[in-house]
Amino acid sequence: GAVVSQHPSWVICKSGTSVKIECRSLDFQATTMFWYRQFPKQSLMLMATSNEGSKATYEQGVEKDKFLINHASLTLSTLTVTSAHPEDSSFYICSARDIGRGNNSPLHFGNGTRLTVT
Amino acid sequence: GENVEQHPSTLSVQEGDSAVIKCTYSDSASNYFPWYKQELGKRPQLIIDIRSNVGEKKDQRIAVTLNKTAKHFSLHITETQPEDSAVYFCAASRYDKIIFGKGTRLHILP
Numbered sequence: 001g002a003v004v005s006q007h008p009s010w011v012i013c014k015s016g017t018s019v020k021i022e023c024r025s026l027d028f029q030a031t032t033m034f035w036y037r038q039f040p041k042q043s044l045m046l047m048a049t050s051n052e053g054s055k056a057t058y059e060q061g062v063e064k065d066k067f068l069i070n071h072a073s074l075t076l077s078t079l080t081v082t083s084a085h086p087e088d089s090s091f092y093i094c095s096a097r098d099i100g101r102g103n104n105s106p107l108h109f110g111n112g113t114r115l116t117v118t
Numbered sequence: 119g120e121n122v123e124q125h126p127s128t129l130s131v132q133e134g135d136s137a138v139i140k141c142t143y144s145d146s147a148s149n150y151f152p153w154y155k156q157e158l159g160k161r162p163q164l165i166i167d168i169r170s171n172v173g174e175k176k177d178q179r180i181a182v183t184l185n186k187t188a189k190h191f192s193l194h195i196t197e198t199q200p201e202d203s204a205v206y207f208c209a210a211s212r213y214d215k216i217i218f219g220k221g222t223r224l225h226i227l228p
Contacts, residue, residue: 032214034215034216036218041223042221043207043218043219043220044162044207044218045218046217046218049214049215093161093162095216106164106167107152107164107216109161109162109163110161111160112161
């Protein structure tokens with residue numbers, strides 16, 4: 001089945017530093033990847049849609065200059081949390097669809113990255 | 119944009135009984151409705167999905183129904199087992215991004 005690999009699985013960083021999270025589709029290609037954030041005991045909130053070869057589309061209320069997204073190839077998207085603060089501590093999960101299966105196909109999720117900012 | 123409401127937020131059922139989780143959506147153009155199960159600290163896993171041209175779908179103990187007119191869909195789990203304890207998310211999509219409900223924490227009581 002389709003596999004999405006996300007790294008790192010957890011990271012602890014100091015306030016003010018930047019953290020990069022990678023999301024790779026291992027056995028399929030994805031023109032679009034989605035980045036979600038999940039706070040404890042809450043739902044998955046869509047942050048942005050990552051588009052291969054073009055700018056990401058951010059959801060309302062998500063700062064594009066703080067959460068930098070790059071989708072340089074059909075199998076890799078990265079999310080960089082810049083100048084991280086304690087309130088950015090959360091579980092970040094990427095997901096992707098297999099372009100070969102069309103738009104209305106299941107999302108495949110990475111294992112998530114637990115970010116803790118001290 | 120799409121808005122998905124999910125109820126209840128918490129549900130406790132006796133082992134062996136059935137569990138029902140209900141969701142409504144706002145965008146009448148949404149045409150894909152997946153359900154995900156998430157265990158603590160793990161990623162969401164797709165358990166069943168339904169497209170707008172179908173009213174009901176079943177996979178062993180799990181079934182989903184869709185009422186397009188009323189814009190609501192439901193998850194039914196029969197003969198519940200301890201391993202069914204988890205958080206369940208409904209979602210709705212129209213060709214692109216998927217928007218999730220707030221989730222239902224399901225407890226299966228021994």
